[in-house]
Amino acid sequence: MPPVSPELISPRSPRVSAARRLGKRNFRGKERLFLAEGPQAVREAAGHRAGNAGTLVELFATVEAAERYADIVGAARDAGARVHLASEDVIADISTTVTPQGLVGVCRFLDTPFEEILAARPRLVAVLAHVRDPGNAGTVLRCADAAGAEAVVLTDASVDLYNPKAVRASVGSLFHLPVAVGVPVAQAVTGLRDVGVRLLAADGAGDRDLDDELDKGTMGGPTAWVFGNEAWGLPEETRALTDAVVRVPIHGKAESLNLATAAAVCLYASARAQRAAGGCRSVTGN
Numbered sequence: 001m002p003p004v005s006p007e008l009i010s011p012r013s014p015r016v017s018a019a020r021r022l023g024k025r026n027f028r029g030k031e032r033l034f035l036a037e038g039p040q041a042v043r044e045a046a047g048h049r050a051g052n053a054g055t056l057v058e059l060f061a062t063v064e065a066a067e068r069y070a071d072i073v074g075a076a077r078d079a080g081a082r083v084h085l086a087s088e089d090v091i092a093d094i095s096t097t098v099t100p101q102g103l104v105g106v107c108r109f110l111d112t113p114f115e116e117i118l119a120a121r122p123r124l125v126a127v128l129a130h131v132r133d134p135g136n137a138g139t140v141l142r143c144a145d146a147a148g149a150e151a152v153v154l155t156d157a158s159v160d161l162y163n164p165k166a167v168r169a170s171v172g173s174l175f176h177l178p179v180a181v182g183v184p185v186a187q188a189v190t191g192l193r194d195v196g197v198r199l200l201a202a203d204g205a206g207d208r209d210l211d212d213e214l215d216k217g218t219m220g221g222p223t224a225w226v227f228g229n230e231a232w233g234l235p236e237e238t239r240a241l242t243d244a245v246v247r248v249p250i251h252g253k254a255e256s257l258n259l260a261t262a263a264a265v266c267l268y269a270s271a272r273a274q275r276a277a278g279g280c281r282s283v284t285g286n
Contacts, residue, residue, distance in 0.1 A: 016060075019106055020093060033107065034162035036105040037167070037168060039101060042069075043072050043075065045175060046076045050109070056080075059106075064102060081105070096165075116178065117150075117180050124224075124267065124274065125224035126153070126263065127155065128158045129155045129158065129226050131158045131229060134164075139263075147270070149177065154182070203247060210249060210269055217273075225266045225267060226242055
């Protein structure tokens with residue numbers, strides 16, 4: 001089992017330099033590694049496997065964090081990760097957050113081939129088409145996980161899944177469900193339709209109302225929601241590829257809903273329609 005480094009790792013260490021570079025997309029792609037920051041993300045990474053290997057490769061931890069989160073450090077070691085004790089300055093140098101929590105993990109890429117997602121015949125999927133904001137992408141992934149979606153697809157026009165902001169915003173959900181990346185929109189739509197999934201575009205200008213669709217009982221089958229850009233929604237050519245364009249009704253005076261909120265409403269509407277009445281976990285529980 002890889003040991004904890006007996007001394008604080010030097011800021012000039014090649015391992016620290018390599019971890020720092022993962023804040024940039026080109027280095028992440030070259031090394032197929034990304035950063036997971038904070039106890040929640042590191043805990044999930046330690047328990048996840050990418051193929052036959054553990055997802056967590058290395059863990060940098062301050063002495064205080066290593067003591068406070070001894071269970072996470074132990075899980076990292078059990079997963080085969082190398083654990084380095086580091087000063088707060090080293091953690092701050094590696095981290096991309098303003099207030100680091102003392103734990104930064106280096107993880108292997110874990111995206112799933114789109115073909116594997118199709119082979120699993122998913123019943124609920126979130127497709128992120130033209131989503132450019134990493135915080136929104138990570139939050140939609142978290143919503144998809146909470147709603148019980150079986151997969152998320154990021155098209156080739158969307159943000160990098162491993163952007164540190166996206167990883168943080170997913171709050172560990174990145175490690176919970178299959179995610180395909182770099183899939184052309186047309187391929188995503190065609191592939192999902194071929195395995196019996198209905199494609200719904202979420203758009204404020206949609207000609208169908210989500211409440212009406214629920215009342216008509218059309219939401220119970222396998223469904224993929226296609227979400228667009230935060231500022232300008234889905235382009236016409238993408239909407240035309242889907243089976244219907246659905247709007248979330250605005251009953252009050254708000255001008256619109258932001259992307260993550262609209263995604264949560266749509267995904268939970270499908271999840272409710274697909275499930276028989278019964279108990280479910282609280283959406284606010286830990």
